[in-house]
Amino acid sequence: MIAISSKIRMPSWDFAGIKASNGRYGIHEYPAMLHYLLVRELLKEFGEGKKVLFDPFCGSGVSLCEGIRAGKKAIGIDINPLALLIAKVRSCQLYAQIPIREIIQEAKLSQPDIPKVKNLEYWFKPQVIENLGKLRAVIKKYKGTEFYELLLVAFSQTVRSTSNNRKGEFKRYRIDEKKLKYYNPNVFEVFGMTLFDYMQRLKEDNIPNGILEVYRKDVRESFYLKDTVDIVITSPPYGDSKTTVAYEQFSSFSLEWLSGLNPFGDTCQRELKSLSLGSSKNMDLNTSFDFSPSLYKTILRLSQISEKRAKEVLNFFIDLYYACKNITHILSRKAVVCFVVGNRTVSGINIPMDDIVREIYESLGLVHRGTFIRKIHNKRMPLLNSPTNQAGLKSNTMHYEYIVVMEKE
Numbered sequence: 001m002i003a004i005s006s007k008i009r010m011p012s013w014d015f016a017g018i019k020a021s022n023g024r025y026g027i028h029e030y031p032a033m034l035h036y037l038l039v040r041e042l043l044k045e046f047g048e049g050k051k052v053l054f055d056p057f058c059g060s061g062v063s064l065c066e067g068i069r070a071g072k073k074a075i076g077i078d079i080n081p082l083a084l085l086i087a088k089v090r091s092c093q094l095y096a097q098i099p100i101r102e103i104i105q106e107a108k109l110s111q112p113d114i115p116k117v118k119n120l121e122y123w124f125k126p127q128v129i130e131n132l133g134k135l136r137a138v139i140k141k142y143k144g145t146e147f148y149e150l151l152l153v154a155f156s157q158t159v160r161s162t163s164n165n166r167k168g169e170f171k172r173y174r175i176d177e178k179k180l181k182y183y184n185p186n187v188f189e190v191f192g193m194t195l196f197d198y199m200q201r202l203k204e205d206n207i208p209n210g211i212l213e214v215y216r217k218d219v220r221e222s223f224y225l226k227d228t229v230d231i232v233i234t235s236p237p238y239g240d241s242k243t244t245v246a247y248e249q250f251s252s253f254s255l256e257w258l259s260g261l262n263p264f265g266d267t268c269q270r271e272l273k274s275l276s277l278g279s280s281k282n283m284d285l286n287t288s289f290d291f292s293p294s295l296y297k298t299i300l301r302l303s304q305i306s307e308k309r310a311k312e313v314l315n316f317f318i319d320l321y322y323a324c325k326n327i328t329h330i331l332s333r334k335a336v337v338c339f340v341v342g343n344r345t346v347s348g349i350n351i352p353m354d355d356i357v358r359e360i361y362e363s364l365g366l367v368h369r370g371t372f373i374r375k376i377h378n379k380r381m382p383l384l385n386s387p388t389n390q391a392g393l394k395s396n397t398m399h400y401e402y403i404v405v406m407e408k409e
């Protein structure tokens with residue numbers, strides 16, 4: 001284990017030039033993915049002898065896959081059924097050969113099955129709508145096969161790639177009118193190539209056949225697991241979804257096109273938003289909270305500049321407090337908790353999320369093993385954040401990631 005100290009800069013954890021989306025982590029995009037090499041390092045340092053890994057904000061499942069790779073049972077929860085689907089596919093082995101050509105040929109001859117999609121014609125071209133509908137109709141028939149979920153994930157990425165949204169943009173932001181005129185994506189080709197690529201990734205980046213459990217749950221609600229947890233490796237959202245990563249906007253096209261097909265269920269943007277950390281409304285600035293002196297100071301400073309922003313930040317951290325409390329309840333003795341967080345700026349004030357997380361856990365009886373700092377190079381999330389929630393508008397924030405490591409005595 002690394003020497004116990006308060007904050008340590010870890011240049012060897014920067015992984016400069018190594019993409020977070022290598023291997024099986026290139027299966028479907030997801031915002032703010034953990035770097036798999038960071039998870040691997042954390043498992044090396046803190047995972048020895050630990051049997052059960054838990055990720056309470058599992059997203060696309062990077063921690064879960066690495067947990068399985070290290071021979072642990074992996075349990076994840078998230079509120080987003082798209083995230084759970086991606087996490088499950090990434091964590092599995094693929095034995096079957098998938099008849100890609102036959103699926104596409106069959107789709108071409110099918111009657112389109114077009115679900116309810118908001119402003120469908122604005123976000124998709126007519127030919128794309130028809131062909132996505134045809135693919136959807138055929139994929140349905142493969143329900144019950146070993147590769148059904150992989151088909152859904154490849155279909156979801158195809159929906160994103162062939163929509164009129166700008167590529168590389170997580171929020172809804174349509175392609176420029178002039179460019180849109182000449183934009184004619186080939187749905188079947190994109191689907192075929194995506195599926196082939198995903199099959200290769202699963203085969204080449206092989207992991208053992210481990211035990212995985214993923215559940216659709218809100219971590220703020222108390223929950224029960226059959227196992228006690230030995231190690232937590234997770235990255236919570238960095239703030240409310242209005243001003244940081246809008247996971248619900250990112251997922252919306254896929255959730256609509258997957259409706260009725262995803263084994264993890266359906267949801268809509270509004271529901272996802274209402275479940276995201278920070279959505280608990282109307283937290284009074286006079287609410288007393290004594291779990292974090294750093295949060296107290298931050299809220300005091302922020303409220304002098306903007307009461308509204310101070311309330312938003314407080315709402316978020318009160319939610320995070322309840323999440324941490326629930327996580328603490330399921331830990332075994334000597335369990336290690338690794339929270340990967342970023343310190344963003346709100347109205348010019350730095351929000352020291354690493355100190356706040358440490359203090360929250362200390363108030364819950366855990367001991368600080370250290371905070372490790374790495375530079376962010378590849379993380380698919382706004383290095384350049386969009387504080388106004390307007391697509392395309394960016395301001396400079398997070399360049400470092402803080403890994404807060406706590407231990408239950």
Ligand SMILES: C[S@@+](CC[C@H](N)C(=O)[O-])C[C@H]1O[C@@H](n2cnc3c(N)ncnc32)[C@H](O)[C@@H]1O
Binds near residue numbers: 080237
């Ligand atoms: C930073 S992302 C996690 C990314 C993940 N580490 C990965 O590598 O893909 C945060 C996740 O928290 C989830 N989330 C937000 N609020 C939640 C809640 N109340 N309960 C459980 N998960 C929540 C979001 O859906 C999102 O997937």
